[in-house]
Amino acid sequence: MIPYGKQNITQADIDAVSVALQGDFLTQGPTILAFEQAFSKYIGCQYSVAVANGTAALHLSALALNVQPGQKIITTPLTFAASANCIRYCGGEVVFADIDPQTYLLDIQKVRTLLEASPRGTYHGIVPVDFAGNAVNLETFRKLADEYGLWLLEDACHAPGGFFTDSQDKKQYCGNGQYADLAIFSFHPVKHIATGEGGMITTNDEKLYHKLLELRTHGITRDVSQFKNSKAFAAGQEVGADEPYPGWYMEMQTLGYNYRFTDFQAALGISQLSRANEGIERRRAIAARYQKAFANQSFIKGQSGIVQGHAYHLYVIEVPNRLGLYNYLRTQQIFAQIHYIPCHLMPYYRDLGWTEGDLPVAETYYKHCISLPMYPTLTDEQQDFVIQTIQDFYV
Ligand SMILES: *Cc1c(COP(=O)(O)O)cnc(C)c1O
Numbered sequence: 050m051i052p053y054g055k056q057n058i059t060q061a062d063i064d065a066v067s068v069a070l071q072g073d074f075l076t077q078g079p080t081i082l083a084f085e086q087a088f089s090k091y092i093g094c095q096y097s098v099a100v101a102n103g104t105a106a107l108h109l110s111a112l113a114l115n116v117q118p119g120q121k122i123i124t125t126p127l128t129f130a131a132s133a134n135c136i137r138y139c140g141g142e143v144v145f146a147d148i149d150p151q152t153y154l155l156d157i158q159k160v161r162t163l164l165e166a167s168p169r170g171t172y173h174g175i176v177p178v179d180f181a182g183n184a185v186n187l188e189t190f191r192k193l194a195d196e197y198g199l200w201l202l203e204d205a206c207h208a209p210g211g212f213f214t215d216s217q218d219k220k221q222y223c224g225n226g227q228y229a230d231l232a233i234f235s236f237h238p239v240k241h242i243a244t245g246e247g248g249m250i251t252t253n254d255e256k257l258y259h260k261l262l263e264l265r266t267h268g269i270t271r272d273v274s275q276f277k278n279s280k281a282f283a284a285g286q287e288v289g290a291d292e293p294y295p296g297w298y299m300e301m302q303t304l305g306y307n308y309r310f311t312d313f314q315a316a317l318g319i320s321q322l323s324r325a326n327e328g329i330e331r332r333r334a335i336a337a338r339y340q341k342a343f344a345n346q347s348f349i350k351g352q353s354g355i356v357q358g359h360a361y362h363l364y365v366i367e368v369p370n371r372l373g374l375y376n377y378l379r380t381q382q383i384f385a386q387i388h389y390i391p392c393h394l395m396p397y398y399r400d401l402g403w404t405e406g407d408l409p410v411a412e413t414y415y416k417h418c419i420s421l422p423m424y425p426t427l428t429d430e431q432q433d434f435v436i437q438t439i440q441d442f443y444v
Pocket of ligand 1: 102103104105128131178207234235236237247248
């Protein structure tokens, strides 16, 4: 059986988790900070906050960016629903803008058109997604966002290690905090780095970082400089007592959540991270082999050439008779997948007013797209079998 994506767990991973399980902390221990620091170093950002999953990362990000009921936020329909849902958790209104048919990424011209058509202050933020591992050019999005006073939240779940090249010819790695206010990642088993469940928020903004730490743990702070109640109250003594805040004292200052990550997951994350570059190299090699194999088949539309900086979470092609191909591959034990059913046409979003024809590029793409097997342990032989099976279907 060949799935479209798969985790890779080595003996080193198992040993790392085993060590963590025998340590003093299953959660809230030092391994979490160690993973966060290793992740920051890999991504090239200043701060990382590990959380329970990618969806929790999105929710906390929307809270930290202060999304309020009625605020309009723009995102792409070509994503996992959580990229949009995080806005709904905070009562915001999701406005989908169509994708670019070449890159499959949120089309900045469509976003600009939306912004120009409404009074300033209508929109509050943009959630671009590095779809399939193809890095969004955040420099151009930052410029646009600044023109209109918007925040940027990058959904980089598909692209740890991916990058785009900015106008100074510099590689800007996904989630590095250079242009977006916040970025988020997922460690679900199909993603590049797997910890079972897990997620990360990255930023270069110290204030947002502290806000996120607080929101991750119930809105509780132990930072003395932030305390609001009096020392006398904290010490449980008569008014006028001037003791320092006692050792046990903490305050819940905002409504937060328990979106914590565990130490044994962090140990697995550190171990996985040490192989992340190898994983991307292998993904790029697999992409190059697919590209070569389909180069002369004009009816198969892939992304033309190897895209620089692409992290290849997915390898997507667009084909005629997609349903037939999908079913035929399954008879050969090849489990390709479809990414994504356009988010705006999910019944939940239809109920909010979205309908067929609203985003024609994404809707046409959906009729033809199929994600082929793409993961580092896919062997050349397995990939050749996938390629041959596709060729057989179309002769
Ligand atoms: C996986 C994914 C998420 C959600 O991550 P979970 O860890 O499954 O909650 C969000 N956005 C995108 C683009 C994803 O691929």
